[in-house]
Amino acid sequence: MSGRLYLGNLAPQTTAADLEALFEEHSLPLRYSPLVRKGFAFVDCQDNDTALRALHLFSGKVKLHGVVLYLEHSVQRRLRLRKIQVWNIPSSIRWEELTNKLSQYGTVIKCEKVDFENDVALVVNVTYATKDEAARALGSINSDTEEGQDEMAHFIASYIPDDAPLEQGDEKRSNRLRQLRTLERKEISICPLRLLVPSKLLGALIGKEGATIRAITKETQTRIDIARQDSNILNDKAMTIRSTLEGCTKACRQILQLLRKEAEKTGLGDVDLKMLVHNSFVGHLIGKAGRNLKAVEEESGAKVVISRRHDVSLYLPERTFIVEGDVNESCCAVSLLHKHIRDISEQNAEAASMECCLLPGLNLTMSGIFPCPQDFNFARRVQHPETVRLQIPAQAVGALIGRKGRHIQQLARFSGAVIRIAPVSEEDAEERTVVIVGPPEAQFKAQGIIFRKMKEESFFLPREEVNLQVSIDIPAEAAGRVIGRGGRTVGELQNLTNAEVLVPRDQIPDEQGNIIVNIKGHFFASQMAQRKILEMLAQLRYCWNVPRLRRQREQRDEGAEREQREQREQREQSEQ
Template identity: 50%
Template sequence: IALDKLNGFLMENYALKVSYIPDETAAEDAPAMGGRRGFNSRGPPRQGSPNLGARPKLQSDVPLRMLVPTQFVGAIIGKEGATIRNITKQTHSKIDIHRKENAGAAEKPITVHSTPEGCSSACRNIMEIMQKEAIDTKITEEIPLKILAHNNFVGRLIGKEGRNLKKIEQDTDTKITISPLQDLTLYNPERTITVKGTLEACAKAEEEIMKKIRESYENDVAAMHLQSNLIPGLNLNALGIFPGAASGGMSPSVVSGPPAGAQSFGPQVESETVHLFIPALAVGAIIGKQGQHIKQLSRFAGASIKIAPADELDTKQRMVIITGPPEAQFKAQGRIFGKLKEENFFGPKEEVKLEAHIKVPSFAAGRVIGKGGKTVNELQNLTSAEVVVPRDQTPDENDEVVVKITGHFYASQLAQRKIQEIISQVRRQQQPKASAAGPPVARRK
């Protein structure tokens, strides 16, 4: 019935096309959730997302991933699987113990699918079993809690200057360390978060760590949905920001254009100019042989793309000037981010983060900053990008000032869109005032 009602339903001037794809790995949930994967083809919407309707929150979209010493796996499973069955029943979770992975390795991963509360409860049970087994087998060294997390979320877990991590350590009385970036590979995009402390302290730390990771995931999903509304037909699954994505390292260069005859979403069709800063050494790769790559990119995106002359003061970076509407900006910038990744200017272990400058009318700069910097701080929290509006700027000849945005592709895109929305709002508010004022009159002294 739901499929019949949804298919062809008009939303934001687009007709929905909905299909049901059974997911064998979530067979238990399929009757209740209507086949998570079919609904999830572009990543799950946030609970309570506008227009999409809330779906039953039977499972968290981010599973808990743990690393446990191989010698404890048998005790966790129990005789004929009795112990693990008991944990799954008590915590209403689905638990996968990846025994066959990394043959001979000292540790094995465990994946727990459940609500956040179910994941935490299962984690506590597993830690209790390991602690009891350590006492029974007279293992004296401390058994830390090890959580695996996708690298895309770890930066936000750590926080600026490590503040988030320090707060979790202080609040839970634990010591937390994170494996270095050097340990990542193209096939393993996860970092190991090691938590040391009492069992109770580790359990509290797990709740706080996973809460932060889930928040990051939800923010990325929100960013993807905002962009998919702007540009229909995008292959958002290829971006690799979700746990368990093909390699976790795919770039945003895999982007398809809008379907034939599709209209641009919303009233925002004005051309925008963005200055994107790339490594100076990457200029040749962006231009291509005899300028072929930059010409193809310009045609593909529907944008004007020019490389600015080298700056004597900054020899490490070059400015790329991109002019075009939001859809063109998204596609052009996405391809540039992707090209830098493909050409190994950042390498498989690094996230591609670039600085972008957009010009804002000086009358709107205050609104971008907000009272006491409130708006710009909210922008940074929502988008995960660094947004800077220098206060001591002198407006240029067009009465505009520069806003600097630094972040990964989706963070930068979302920040750009939000700032353009603020500028549009300020302009709309000023128009009635201008028309109501009528012709200029002489001012009284």
């Protein structure tokens, strides 16, 4: 054992200095400073004997800030198997009596005394036959300590590391559980079920303080996310259900039953089940001459109607499947469709990436935004990290960050860019700044997902383009080249990209000698304008470097000629 102890039941105001002083007061040296967390801490004693003395002196006997401390060995969960350590045993107890008491909880395979410099109490290590018997013994000994029953009230027990292999049955069971958890996580991560819920019925679905939706997620073992939506034009809100196929089907059934029950109370009429499906799956679900869809309708007894193709846009690449029928028929149809989507996802991972795929089928080279990779000179000049500041609505910050920062972390991982939210400059600011640092392709992915997120969360109207302002830094000396004579260059740039490009006048360069260029437009217009401006800067840097390189070459040639002349003069002098 390493001598590390776990301290529980700590008062909130406990600090590392308090624990150090406590151990120093009892002459218990520590190797490192205690690691204190809210309500517990970890302490590294100098050796195992020091840890045993601390357990004997402190556990259940010493108060810190008015709270009794609880100590035990710090053991990893995977090593908490069949071995426990029992201390605080009176030295007057006979060995046969001790082994009999410990055998009450199971078969004791081994019971050995630990060398401990204490004449009053004993410490023993006990190995039970199975993991369950060790857990039962540990719980019983510590509960008897709290209740104060007979001689066992003196005993205190804790797990110690057990490196011995599990029994064959336990090992097979643990391996099977590990495999099932891996498969379940893999299944949950594949294609969540997305539904459309009427906005008027959303309050009943969520319940008071989220009680109803929390009960559904707990019963069906699912995770349900509801998209934010500030626009009053759309009548539905998107809901994402993540779980296994069976879990999604159970949650869908409960949600549909609740919605139809609430619709009858409020007089809204029948509520059909609406399923959102990525456009890349629609052809597979319909099948040749509609065979797959007809098979789903025949097996479930429900009728499935698909929204029109031209409703799909760059920012909303999903189509709506309206399922008409009773609860059982509708849920059966949704389950069959969802199963088909998952099967397609496993066969073709590229077609399945609904959340990670930025723009399906887009070729960045053919779009003209990025040049052909064979252009080595361009790649050498441009493929360095760029810093872009993107302005988004202040209300959208929470949606972009996600719960506990999950969405922005996934965005950074997928795009390969560094993304952070700049601090608020004004209290009532209507916009916030997102700082994105990364090479051009990382910028393209990160900005594209942010543009799409603004549309999905309905911070823009359904038929409205997402126009966000992007700011980039350019050298103050290059401002004239970007603007051009009489604004000709920036005018041509706006006509070519359909973006609004503004170089504010009378700017004071920052410490690095840069000024700001603001670009506003939809995603493709903004990307094209950024690429054109940065390509222009790369050409300027190359042109600025040519005279410097020419001067360096001339100086190098002059130095070589001077050196040759000196060598020639030295040879002539030596010959004379």
